Amino acid sequence: MRNPKTGSKKRTATRLLKIVGLLLLLAAGASVVLVGNFSREIEKRFSGRRWSIPSRVLSDTTMLYPGQTFPRKQLEAKLGRLGYRKVSGSPERKGEIKVADSRIEVFLRDFITPQQTSIGFPLRIHYQKDSIESLTRIDTGEPVPLLELEPEELMLFFGKEREERRLVSLDDVPKHLIDAVLAAEDARFFHHPGMDPLGIIRALASNLRHGALRQGGSTITQQLAKNYFLTPEKTFSRKFKELMISLVMESKYSKKEILEIYLNEIYMGNKGSVSINGIGEASFFYFGKPVNDLSISEAATLAGLIRAPNHYSPFADKNRSMQRRNIVIESMFSHGWISRQEFDNSILQPMATAEYETYAKQAPYFMDYLSHQLHTLYSPDALSTLGLSIYTSLDPEAQRAAEEALIKGLSRLEKANPSLLRQEPEKRLQGAIVVLQPRTGYILAMVGGRKYGESQFNRITQAHRQPGSAFKPFVFLAAMDEYTPATILSNEDTPYMIEGREWRPENYSPIPESHITMRMALAKSVNRATADLTMKIGVERIIKAASAFGFSTPLPSYPSISLGSAEVIPMEIARAYCAFAADGLLPHPISLKEVANEKGEVLERRHLTMGNATSPEKAFLITSMLRSVTEAGTARSLKDKGVSFPVAGKTGTTNDFKDAWFVGYTPDILALVWVGFDDGTPIKASGSAAALPIFADLMKSIPQHSSGGWFQPPPGIVNRTICSMSAQLAVEGRCPEPVQELFLAENAPNEPCEIHTGSGRDSGAEPFRQIIRDVKKFFGIR
Structure with missing residues (x-):
């Protein structure tokens, strides 16, 4: 007879088995669904962009070559910023450097730019004082004629x-x-x-x-699952998901x-x-x-x-x-x-690491200027995720030198004149510097203010200031079709009636001569002589000539613009001066050179863009006259400040000493310096006193950018020996004060001196005798 209790137990067991089976079936189904979900999520994350890679902004590369002046301490610091590590013995691994008294031994690293792939090798750099005497491969003994160092990282997006x-x-x-x-x-x-x-x-x-x-x-797979897909909380469910994701990853990859x-x-x-x-x-x-x-x-x-x-x-x-x-x-x-x-x-190896550095944006004013351009090409999301390599024109040595020169110069002014000191950061004495390669427009350095943390206003690209006498070269250029550097101008106190109002320019410093040559008028920044020239050629000719140099701000049709009364943007003044140094070609300022993706493929490349501002001959004449500024004019103290190589340049000082300028250049480099208060408070110093010393400090700090060479005259320039009294061809044995002067071929004098020939001997010589001493001093004639 069947036991009722046994049957009941069997039915209970059967029901339990069914329940367990159903639960297992549901668990299996859930697992399948869960694995499927994990699988799709893994595929989605791994098949797309796996990480947000910030785009890197890089400086320009640095060239080294025998004969170049590049102070050893400066090169040593640069290699340190690039992450090269000092060792006591000869460098045996890439990225190592040994420094001795007269040489640097460095094992260069590989690097890739859109222009080249460079394979590192051990190099010995021999120094003679601050000049590179030779570059030699340590492994082969072969001389290296030219070397390119990798760019420095400047910023990340x-x-x-x-x-x-x-x-x-x-x-x-x-x-x-x-x-x-x-x-x-x-x-x-x-x-x-x-x-x-x-x-x-x-x-x-x-x-x-x-x-x-x-x-x-x-395991590594579990760590990846936790870090890439999950939150960090410590729960059983999170650990279970970690295990499941790990198993799925291992099955798919x-x-x-x-x-x-x-x-x-x-x-x-x-x-x-x-x-x-x-x-x-x-x-x-x-x-x-x-x-x-x-x-x-x-x-x-x-x-x-x-x-x-x-x-x-x-x-x-x-x-x-x-x-x-x-x-x-x-x-x-x-x-x-x-x-x-x-x-x-x-x-046994000691623990030798790189220098610890926190993240800091270098050259912040330059980076803001660059970022504005980049954001017209790429969205903020693209810049912060695509891992682009952004190659710029910035030269780190020039940038550091500009920053240091500006701070030093402003502090020097405040120390000399304590009334310039201000407690409020927004009211402090300010300055700005931009450094350009005149033949390319590459921006090598940009300092838009005294301290970026206190003011992000970029005075190089955003300020509108009166240039003062820094505008005069464009006035003299406008006259070159008709006049020459030897043309005599009036320096007399002359009132001019302009639209019923009197305009009576005054010189900043006394000039005793009543007449002066155009060359010396520009060299000494003589306002009265400049006004005389303005009235001779007309304001419209000046505006037309200046407009070819790319000024975007309006130039009013009023004679005072010849003395720099119209506001301009400092970057545009610097760019315009570049044309004098580049055979009359006007470059477009370039900060961004190339953009490459993670594979090194070039996405964007900025080519040189040049406009025609003036002829090579006129540009050369203005350069020649601007060299007189630094040798016999308002910037003649430049040599006393330690700048031994030739420089063309112009000081600028505005009414009431509100702005101080100096723009100087060589065939290799151009720099503009501005000093002033944002609110126009007078600084009580001229361009030669406030801006010129900053320029000098900058140039002395970057000798690698100054070869010491000078501009070669183009075919349309001729050299003539003229009488300093008449500006006509000197007559040998008769003209007591012959000098050399440069002319456009079509404007060169052809007639012999009328003062010292025939019946006209000494006739009317008195007005010219007054400039003899000045001309003699400039040309070094006893």
Whole structure:
């Protein structure tokens, strides 16, 4: 007879089995759905752009060549900024440098720009005082005629994450770095399916044995799943998701793919407020070199950081970092991944790192100017995510020299005249500098104000100021079709009636001569003589001539514009002067040279754009006259300030001393300096007193940009020996004061001196005798 209790138990068991089966079926279904969801999410994230890579702004490259003046200390500092590390012996690895009294030995690094791929080699740079005597390859002994150093990083365009990352391909990562990471984090990575129970047990045993956390239990795949897909909370559900994602990743991607993603993802510390992510960026941050140049010791240091980057950072505690590094080296040796000799050498290596630097935007006024242009080409999101390489015209040495010269010059003025001091930052004495390559328009340096943190207003590109006498070269240029540098102008006190009103220009300093040549009128910045010339040629001719030089601000039809009364933008004055140095060609200022994507493909390239402002002959004549400014005129103190090479330039001072200017140039470089208060308060100093010393300090700091050469006259320029009294051809033996002067061929004098020939001998000579002393002084005639 059937037992009722037995039947009841069987029915209960059957129902339980059905329930369990149903639950398992539901769990399996849920797992399938969950795995499917994870699979789609992984594919979506890995198939698209995996990271937001900030775009990097880079300086121009730097040229070195024998015979170049490039102070050794300055080059040493540059190599330091580029991350080259000093060693006591000869450099044996790329990125190392040894400095001696008369030479620098450096193992150059590889670098790629859109223009070239440069492979590093060991180089010896011999110095003779501050000049490079020779460049020689250490490995072959061959002379190097020209060398190009890699650009410096100036700025990054960050997104909201503020992560700095430099992607690496696993093929470019040295084996000993991979081994170090595996030894530190997951030695069985290539042998498990994404989770490693044996590894968890081994890590637990090791930690208990040593009484400290020496090994972790999570695999590399699990770490990647946690960092890339999940939030950091410590819950069972998050751990379950981590395990599931790890298994899915392992089923869909190869071990090499997972390892490469991991090496580019891991958090490796902080540079100020910026997160360092990935082994590529960490290599540069901690050691100033790419991953393929890391030694075993350095690779072990980086691998040791992964567990707790800020705790084990060599910048935080070198001893603790070294202890962690040695644990990684021991693990590499125990797995047979390095030899006994490699182990002994690596364990004894001192902890030598790059200099710690927080993130700081360099050349901030230049960067603002550049950013404005970039944002017309790319969205902020593109700049912060696409990892573009943005190549600029900036010269870091010129930029630093300009910043230092401006601060020094303004402080010097305030010390000499304490009434210029202001407590409120927005009211302080200001200044600005721009440095250009006149034949290309490349902006080498830009300082838009005294201190960017106090004022972001860029006085080079945004200010509208009266140029004063800095505008006069355009007046004299306008007269060149009819007049010459030898033309005599009146320096008499003359009132002019303009639209019923009297205009009576005054000179800033006494000029005793009643008449003066055009050359000396420009050299000494004589207002009365300039006004005389203006009235002779007419204001409209001046406006027409100046307009060809690209001024965007209106030039009113009033004679006082010849003395610089019309406001202009300082950048436009600098650009206009470039035409005098570039055979009359007007360059467009260039800050952005090229933009390349992550593959090195050029997306944007700025070509030189030149307009015709004037003829080569007229540009040369103005340059010749502006050289007289620095040799016999208002800027003649330039040599006393230590500038020994020839310079053409012009000072500028406005009414009531509200603005002080100097614009100077050579065939190689042009610099504009402006000093003043934003509100127009007088600074009580002229251009020669306020701006010229700053220019001098700048030029002395960048001798590599001044070859000492001078402009060659174009075919349409002739040299004539003239009588200084009549401006006609000198008659040998009769004219007592012959001088050399330059002319346009079509305007050169053809007639002999009328004063010292025939019946006209000495007739009417009196007006010209008054300028003899001045002319003699300029040309060095006794």
